[in-house]
Amino acid sequence: MIQTTAAKHSAAFPPGSALIRVEHLTRAINTRAQRTIILDDVTFTIPAQRLFAINGPSGSGKSTLLNLLTGIDRPTSGRVIFGADELSASSENALARWRGEHVGIIFQFFQLVPTLTAMENVLLALELGRGGGLPRRAWRERARMCLETVGLGAYLHRLPSELSGGQQQRVAIARALANDPPVLVADEPTGNLDSHTAHAVFETLASLTQVGKTVIYVTHDRELADRAEARIDLLDGRIVGQHGANARVASSPEAQS
Ligand code: ADP
C-alpha cells in the first residue's frame, strides 16, 4: 500500500511535537539606497496537528514569514526545518515538488479558476500534485470527499460565480486538502468574508486538526488569533508575544508572554 506524505508525517510527528522549527530567521531587502529588515531574528516552533496563528498588524511581516515557511521565499539568514527537511538546502525545483506534497495553501481572495466547477478546481489540484500518490482512477472520489469534508457535497458542479464567498473559500480549502498534505497554511483566510460567514469558515479550517492536519493561519484579528492552540505575535518583523510556540520574544514595550 502507498503511504502518503501525510500518513508518514503523522506517524513521525505526533500531536504537539515540534513539526516546524524556525531558527534565527531574518529577511532583509536591499535597495541601492537602503536596507529594510522585514523579519528580524525570528525563532519559534510550530507544533504538529495543532491550530497555529501568526498574529500582527498590517505590515508586521506575517505574509513574508508564511512565504518563508513554505519555501516560496528564501531567508537572508537563519533557517526553516520542516519535519525532516531543511528548506534552504533545496533547489527551486525540489522545493516546488516538496511544497506540492507537504503544503496546501489557502488565500484571502480564494484564487479559484473561474471557468472550472468546484469539482474541477479540486481535480486540477490533484492533476498538479499528481494525486498525492493516489492512482488517477481514485481522483474523482477523492475530490468529492474533500468537498464533502468542507460541507459542499451538494455544490460539486457549481462554478465559483454560482457560489457565495464563504462557499468559494470552502472550495479553496477542499482544493488545499486534495493531495492530502500534512500542513495547511492560510493567509487571512476569512479577511474577505462577513463576520458570520468568517466564523463558519474558520470553524471548518480549525476542525481539520482533528483529521491530523497542522493548520497555520495568518490574522490581524486579535479575537481570531486567540482561537489558536499556539500563537506568535509579530510587530515590525519581531516576535513580541507568544503562546505555546517556544518563541524567543524580543524585548519591547509591547512584549508579553
Ligand atoms: P503583513 O502580511 O503582516 O501585512 P508583509 O509580510 O506583507 O506584512 O510585509 C511586511 C513589511 O515588509 C511591509 O512593510 C512591506 O511593505 C514590506 N515588504 C514586503 N515585501 C517587500 C518587498 N518585496 N520589497 C520591499 N518591501 C517589502
Ligand code: MG
Ligand atoms: Mg499579509
